[in-house]
Amino acid sequence: MAAAVRAAECGVGVGIVDDNATLGGQIWRGELAETKDATTWRKTLQATGVTMLCGSRVFDQPRAGVLLAECEDDLRVLRYRNLILATGARERFLPFPGWTLPNVMGAGGFQAMVKSGLPVHGKHVVVAGTGPLLLAVAAYLRKKGAEIPIICEQASLRSLTRFTTALLGHPQKIVQALRLKKEIGGVPFATSSWPLSAHGQKFLESITISRHGRPQTVACDYLACGFHLVPNIELPVLLGCQIRGGYVQVDDLQRTTVEGIFCAGEPTSISGVESSLVEGQIAGFAAGGRPEEARKLFAAREKGRRLASLLDETFRLRPELRNLSSPETLVCRCEDVAHSHLQKHVSWRAAKLQTRCGMGPCQGRICGPATQFLFRWNPESVRPPIFPARVENLAALAGQQDPQSTAILGGS
Amino acid sequence: MPSQISLTVDGSPVLIPSGATVAVAITLAGQACRKSVTGEPRGPLCGMGICFECRVTINGTPHRRACQVFGEPGMDVRTEE
Numbered sequence: 001m002a003a004a005v006r007a008a009e010c011g012v013g014v015g016i017v018d019d020n021a022t023l024g025g026q027i028w029r030g031e032l033a034e035t036k037d038a039t040t041w042r043k044t045l046q047a048t049g050v051t052m053l054c055g056s057r058v059f060d061q062p063r064a065g066v067l068l069a070e071c072e073d074d075l076r077v078l079r080y081r082n083l084i085l086a087t088g089a090r091e092r093f094l095p096f097p098g099w100t101l102p103n104v105m106g107a108g109g110f111q112a113m114v115k116s117g118l119p120v121h122g123k124h125v126v127v128a129g130t131g132p133l134l135l136a137v138a139a140y141l142r143k144k145g146a147e148i149p150i151i152c153e154q155a156s157l158r159s160l161t162r163f164t165t166a167l168l169g170h171p172q173k174i175v176q177a178l179r180l181k182k183e184i185g186g187v188p189f190a191t192s193s194w195p196l197s198a199h200g201q202k203f204l205e206s207i208t209i210s211r212h213g214r215p216q217t218v219a220c221d222y223l224a225c226g227f228h229l230v231p232n233i234e235l236p237v238l239l240g241c242q243i244r245g246g247y248v249q250v251d252d253l254q255r256t257t258v259e260g261i262f263c264a265g266e267p268t269s270i271s272g273v274e275s276s277l278v279e280g281q282i283a284g285f286a287a288g289g290r291p292e293e294a295r296k297l298f299a300a301r302e303k304g305r306r307l308a309s310l311l312d313e314t315f316r317l318r319p320e321l322r323n324l325s326s327p328e329t330l331v332c333r334c335e336d337v338a339h340s341h342l343q344k345h346v347s348w349r350a351a352k353l354q355t356r357c358g359m360g361p362c363q364g365r366i367c368g369p370a371t372q373f374l375f376r377w378n379p380e381s382v383r384p385p386i387f388p389a390r391v392e393n394l395a396a397l398a399g400q401q402d403p404q405s406t407a408i409l410g411g412s
Numbered sequence: 413m414p415s416q417i418s419l420t421v422d423g424s425p426v427l428i429p430s431g432a433t434v435a436v437a438i439t440l441a442g443q444a445c446r447k448s449v450t451g452e453p454r455g456p457l458c459g460m461g462i463c464f465e466c467r468v469t470i471n472g473t474p475h476r477r478a479c480q481v482f483g484e485p486g487m488d489v490r491t492e493e
Contacts, residue, residue, distance in 0.1 A: 019461055021480055026460055030431075055480070072473075090462055102444045102455030112459030116479065117432025118439060202444070202453055232462075333457070333465060336449040361464035366457070388464070388475070 001041045002280030003084045003264055003287070008048035010288025016050060017069055017078060019057040019387075025088050026108060027273050030115030041277075059385035059393075061239055065260075068393070075393040082260050082287040085236055085248070086280060089266035091133075091226035092369045094317075095331050095339065096324035098198030098207075103222045110224035111137045114144055121145030123221040126207055128152035128195050130315045131228035139183035141224070149218050151184070152193035152209050154227070155315050160191060163314040170307055172274070194321060195225060210320075228315050230369045231267040237382040253286035253294055254279055262287050270311060275304030322374055331374070332367040334360020339374075348377040361388050419487035428483050435459075435466050435478035438491060445478055446492040453493070468492075 001016070001023055008014045016023065023045070028038040045052075056071040058078075067083075069076040091106040098104070105113065107129050114120055125146045127138045130153055138151050153160070167173050196208045196215055206219045231247055242249040242257035248267045250256055256263050264283040265276035278300045285294035325331065327340035335356040345351035348358065348371065357371070358364035358379070363386065368379040385394065416427050419434075421441040428437045435456045438445055444453035445466045456466040456479050466478040469490040478489070 019480070021482055090458065090460065093457070100448070100452055100454060102453055103439075105456060106458050109457060109459030113433075113435060113439070113456060113479070116459070117429045117436045119429075203442075203455075330448075330452075333448065333454070333463070336452070361467070362462060365462045 001045050002277045003086060003262075003284035004050045005041065005044050005048060006281045006284030006293070007082075007084070007288040008050050008284075010285065010290050012082075012288050014048070014050040015053060015078070015080075017053045017056050017058060017067075017076075019055070021055050023052065023054065026112060029112055030117070032115060037277075057387045058235060059387045059389045061384070068389075070387070070389050070393050075396055080260075082262065083239075084254075084280075084283045084287055085239075085241075085256075085261065085263040085267060086265050086276070086283075087232040087235055087267050088276075089229040089231050089270055090365060091129075092228055092230050092373075093225075093366050094227050094321055094324065094370055094373065095329050096195050096197055097326050097329050098200070098204075099195075099225075100330055100333055101198050101200050101204045102202070103200075103204035104198050105222065105224055107131075107133050107137045107224045107226035108229075109226065110222060111140055114141065119144075120222075122147065124149055124219065125222045125224055126150055126152070126209075126218055126220045128193075128207075128209065128223065128225040129227045130154045130317065131226070132311070132315075133226065133228070135180045135184060137224055138187060139180050142184060142187070148184070148187045149220060150188045150190055150193075150209070150211075152190050152195065152211070154194045154318055154321060155191060156318075157191040159314050159316075163310065166310050170303065173307070192318075194324070195223070196324065198223060227317060227321070228311075229266065229270050231270065232365075233267050234363070234365075234382050234386045236261075236263055236267060238384060238386055252298065253291055254283035255286065269305060269308040271304040271308035275301065275307070278304060317373055325374070331370060332357040332360065334362050334366075337367075342371065342375065345375075345377075348372075348379045351377070363387070417483050417485050419483050419485065419489060421489045422491055422493060432483055433479055434468065434470060434476070434481045434483050434487065434489055437483050437489060438466075438468065438478055443491050443493055 004014050004016050024033050056069040058067050058069045060068045067078040091108050190211050193211045198207045208215050208217045236248045240258050248263040250268050254262045254264050262283040264279035282294040282297050325339040329339045337355045337357040341355050352358045371377050426437045426441045444455050445468050454465045457463040461477050461480040467475050468478050470476040
């Protein structure tokens, strides 16, 4: 949104394509789309007359300067001179016995459900995993009337103490942290703690967690569990952008290594919404031909970058989390591939070819980061379509008529 | 705009707040969304449209991600149960 606003201010024609039904990504969802910041940006955006295409997901680039996006009934062919990628991040999931039970969700995932209207008043929700997101989610759920038996953070108390000391360099974050502390006052917060297993007949009924090195079982209606964030780099990779250390490589003006393509926000480094807004503006000004305006925002961006490394370090996954699965625990949820079938493979590609892990609708978005941590594999190249697409739309790509049909296809 | 919306999940009526997604309706109906390759019941995981665990048939169109679709009055939602 920020990128579009600034680019439009430069006088160029701008269009936004978003897979979600409304703009604002994962943060500005539901009633959080009504916060002061969100509302200001949205109103500014609407005033610019930017073309907004929601519910549309980009699945391929047939040639330079052209993207194909699929929406409910339609195929959109998008031609661009400059492209700003703001594909955001997603949660990292780690498998453990019972994690596929309905009502086990991501931490941000569960928050998204509640933002999207799921009532939680009086429901028991355990929040687990790692990252500052856990506290934000817990505070939000509490405001909506949920009971939170415990928050389980896998990082050690020592890591977190170092983190809070380092936050002294980020006063705005301290204010946020103190507010969060107030909002979740009274909720048990366990460090060096993680889920061991989830139990239930058809839906989640309880979970067993590791606390002080010992198992403890907690009854609950929902488990909101996520292990920090990973950048959505599939589209940048498809377009040929250079990736460094798992993130899209960009220069000062948020330019990728591909001419005419910019990238802003979480795909360049996980640093949160304020950073994304700054980087989006830099990219917008740069793509709009006003780099001098972009430069004025460099200092603000620098602060965000420092926070990103601090986050990475503090919430690094501990080795115990590699041993949560039993042999039967499913790692690839799309194709139901168990841990024991994956363990023996030496690479992501070998596992994919032998077991179909990563070939399902999610195209490795869930199992990729998990197996990267569990087995130290490196998910390799990205093949189109990067989202499941209808056969008729893929046929249009080939310039041929096909009988109307609907299917989910994975790449290989 | 009504404050509640009525739609059906597997033939049974469900009331959801206006602006809520189909995934919310399915959860409130006490249903799972789909059955996995080995027959496990599955529901929403990521809440943001990338895991595809929440796919259901809406008004006859299959493979719609329930977490990405706003509920509408009279919508016919079918899970794999």
